Amino acid sequence: MDLCVHATLQNGEMMLTSNGSSTKTHLRRETLGLYALGDLAVRETLATEQHLSGCARCKKNLRQVEAVVAALRQPVLESPAWAASRG
């Protein structure tokens, strides 16, 4: 009687806690702004992307910053009201 002993695969259960470390610093708006503008150094860009990949909070902030950047990049087609009534 042969007993075939199979090696049991041990599932290493890694519990990833998203809010575990409070020492981890979040990305600054300034950094996100430069990132949105594509004005960040390559090294910082990589670090930023790495942080963003695991941080919903900074992703949300990035979206807001990106919206502002997109608005700023749009050409101003209409003169503001104060300019027209000036005189």
Ligand SMILES: [Zn+2]
């Ligand atoms: Zn963050």
